[in-house]
Amino acid sequence: MKKYVVAAAVLAGFSFGAPAMAAQTKPTIAVIVKDTTSPYWQTVLAGARKAGQDLGVSVVELGAQSESDAIGQIGILEKAVASNPAAIVIAPAQFAALGKPIDEAAKKVKIIGIESAADTKAMTSLLATDNVNAGRLAADALALAITKSYADTEGDVAMIAATPGVPSLDQRAEGFKEVIAAKYRALNIAADKTADGKAPTVGEIMKQLIAEDRDLRGVFASDPIAAEAVAQAVSAKNTDDLINIVAVGSDESLVKLLQTDVIAGIVLEDPFRMGYDGVKTALAASKGESVPARIDTGALLVTKANVNSARAQELLNPKVR
Secondary structure, three states: OOOHHHHHHHHHHHHHHHHHHOOOOEEEEEEEOOOOOOOOHHHHHHHHHHHHHHHEEEEEEEEEEOOOOOHHHHHHHHHHHHOOOEEEEOOOOOOOOOOOHHHOOOOEEEEEEEOOOOOOOOEEEEEEEOOHHHHHHHHHHHHHHHHHHHHHOOOEEEEEEEOOOHHHHHHHHHHHHHHHHHHOOOOOEEEEOOOOOOOOHHHHHHHHHHOOOOOOOEEEEHHHHHHHHHHHHHHHOOOOOEEEEEEEEHHHHHHHHHOOOOOOOEEEHHHHHHHHHHHHHHHHOOOOOOOOOOOEEOOOOEEOOOOOOOHHHHHHHHOOO
16 A cells, blocks of 8 residues: 555656646656656666756656555556657566557557666667666576686576566566577576565575575576575575576675675666666657657676776766756
């Protein structure tokens, strides 16, 4: 109940501000993220704000308070369309659930997708990490970590995602499997698990894997929620075998785990660029300009060896305010 009260409050505030937005001379672009409370999505919004400042656009920041709140996000999208903005930038919370709502929204306004796809062909453009490639980077990094730990590249590995129905996570899994099958055939993907969006569930999955598979040498955690829960379970185990972890994500907790050798590597996205270029692309599309159907916003593998590099620090410490 609390989740929907919060969503309603956000929508009410947005609706209240709509007349004022309509009166503005500069174009308005609504940016709808999955979760306004998380550092990742706050960075996306920071990029959108900066684009608004640079390009003379009024950016309205919207979103639910949980990445799994697809119903809340649909309501926010409908309200955003009703306010008649120049364009809408959205990170779809779920592939299937957001398909038809985006189809309907696109009949009235240009829709630019960021980070995740949806079951629709109505988006004018999609800006996202090449998530298949992110999974490939993770596979190579995990294989290298296992080789360093065990002097060979064999044994069991596991894949864990926190949330079901998220295309970006599915694509990361696809890239990971592709590289393991092609390059590291002595590594066996013994488990491919998806939780319910909650860290405790991921933790229980990981504890069970530790108890049942004594040949488990590595884990690919495809999102920050999964990564932190996996790392906690691995750190708490009472056996001396080494389980290497490679993750996708960029929050402070993961960086600390990287620096303390709990995690071997993290694949970083560029959420600031997603927000910035999302607004830039939306503005161009709203003017009738041609924009690419797909824009890759890049990914970088960071290990303890290069965590202090200029590019890694730029991605890890974006200017959110």
